[in-house]
Amino acid sequence: MADDEPTRAARLLDAQAKAALLFAEIEERGLVAPGEGERAVSDRIRDLANEMFGTTRHWHKRIVRSGPNTLKPYQENPPDRVIGADDIVFADFGPIFEEYEADFGRTFVLGDDPVKHRLRDDLPKVFTAGRSFFENTPDITGERLYAEVVRLAEKEGWELGGWHAGHLVGEFPHDTIEGAHVESYVTPENVTPMRRTDKAGRACHWILEIHLIDEERQFGGFYEELLTL
Numbered sequence: 001m002a003d004d005e006p007t008r009a010a011r012l013l014d015a016q017a018k019a020a021l022l023f024a025e026i027e028e029r030g031l032v033a034p035g036e037g038e039r040a041v042s043d044r045i046r047d048l049a050n051e052m053f054g055t056t057r058h059w060h061k062r063i064v065r066s067g068p069n070t071l072k073p074y075q076e077n078p079p080d081r082v083i084g085a086d087d088i089v090f091a092d093f094g095p096i097f098e099e100y101e102a103d104f105g106r107t108f109v110l111g112d113d114p115v116k117h118r119l120r121d122d123l124p125k126v127f128t129a130g131r132s133f134f135e136n137t138p139d140i141t142g143e144r145l146y147a148e149v150v151r152l153a154e155k156e157g158w159e160l161g162g163w164h165a166g167h168l169v170g171e172f173p174h175d176t177i178e179g180a181h182v183e184s185y186v187t188p189e190n191v192t193p194m195r196r197t198d199k200a201g202r203a204c205h206w207i208l209e210i211h212l213i214d215e216e217r218q219f220g221g222f223y224e225e226l227l228t229l
Helices: 006-031 038-053 067-069 113-137 143-155
Strands: 064-066 088-093 106-108 165-168 205-213 219-226
Touching: 006 064, 006 088, 006 106, 006 205, 006 219, 038 064, 038 088, 064 067, 064 165, 067 205, 067 219, 088 205, 088 219, 106 113, 113 143, 113 205, 143 205
Parallel strands: none
Antiparallel strands: 064 088, 088 106, 106 219, 165 205, 205 219
């Protein structure tokens, strides 16, 4: 039997809280470090999730990217890269906790580069402003939210990377919730209301993801978590 809506919401929030604890432990243990390969760091994070929560499944590919690889959108697969001493690095993981998906992304800065630190600090600012816009726009569509995130990024002096700024999330696997692919994403082509129910009558819950890039300096950063709860 499917969970009722309060239970679904609580379980999505619990999954995200566990992902946040995982990322706090990544930082505490210094897993993102100079001289480490991206894939090796990704594997250590995978093992840490298993150690902390018994998590063995992730609903999307595990991503750790550094330096110029941080410019690449999700669908690309750049070659493995060794993290440098003055690098910017982001991690994007989608662990499954008790059949509910988390989707969590954060950025780490190694060294003292002030522009990289500014990018890292701007990521949650753009996220918070985007979420406020969503909350204050009852009939918002994916198209409208995407346009606002682009505006917010440019206001801070960055570009938005990738073709979308978020997606549906829920029971694993979320990609079966909507038959129409584009309606599952925060993208210019999605003109349907984000506040809606899916074909099973469940409330749609969304992830907001902020991928800011600087093409000239050849680096970017990433931040994502739940938008709707």
